[in-house]
Amino acid sequence: MQAIELTINGERLKTTVDPRTTLADFLRDQADARSIHLGCEHGVCGGCTIVINGKIARSCIALAMAMDGSEIWTLEGLRDDPAIAQLRDSFHQCHGLQCGYCTPGMLITARDIIARYGNPAEGILRDALAGNICRCTGYAGIVDAVQHAAVRLQQHTDDASGTNSPKAVSPR
Ligand code: FES
Ligand code: FES
Numbered sequence: 383m384q385a386i387e388l389t390i391n392g393e394r395l396k397t398t399v400d401p402r403t404t405l406a407d408f409l410r411d412q413a414d415a416r417s418i419h420l421g422c423e424h425g426v427c428g429g430c431t432i433v434i435n436g437k438i439a440r441s442c443i444a445l446a447m448a449m450d451g452s453e454i455w456t457l458e459g460l461r462d463d464p465a466i467a468q469l470r471d472s473f474h475q476c477h478g479l480q481c482g483y484c485t486p487g488m489l490i491t492a493r494d495i496i497a498r499y500g501n502p503a504e505g506i507l508r509d510a511l512a513g514n515i516c517r518c519t520g521y522a523g524i525v526d527a528v529q530h531a532a533v534r535l536q537q538h539t540d541d542a543s544g545t546n547s548p549k550a551v552s553p554r
Pocket of ligand 2: 480481482484485
């Protein structure tokens with residue numbers, strides 16, 4: 383077993399892990415991060431997307447033992463994040479989900495896209511979303527939802543002089 387110490391959704395955790403344990407399994411089992419959905423388990427579908435040290439990453443192809451000293455956020459810890467709250471609402475309004483299996487990964491990726499691009503053109507948005515596979519929606523509703531959220535967040539930014547910008551959110 384390997385000793386590790388890391389921060390998950392703002393909580394410090396000191397534990398030991400089997401060196402073969404994936405980060406996805408570790409987070410689901412030890413941090414109850416059930417928003418991590420395993421689809422392909424080899425880095426293709428995006429269902430297991432989380433945030434590691436401020437960058438989105440696939441937790442199925444990372445080893446838990448390599449996360450010593452890292453700061454990790456899953457959708458559970460981003461419940462009150464303004465961009466995630468808006469995206470949840472926009473996915474609901476724009477029919478951005480059906481079965482919902484891809485949705486947690488989509489939300490985390492969409493939050494990252496909005497933080498990096500603001501309100502990108504549809505082509506850029508579709509390219510940036512290409513690493514997240516959805517088997518239900520045909521993507522139109524998802525693209526609409528992310529664009530809807532981007533516009534709403536921009537309006538909040540304008541109304542609040544930047545205090546609610548996704549760029550103003552901590553880089554978790
Ligand atoms: Fe990780 Fe598919 S389960 S990318
Ligand atoms: Fe079913 Fe995307 S809503 S996989």
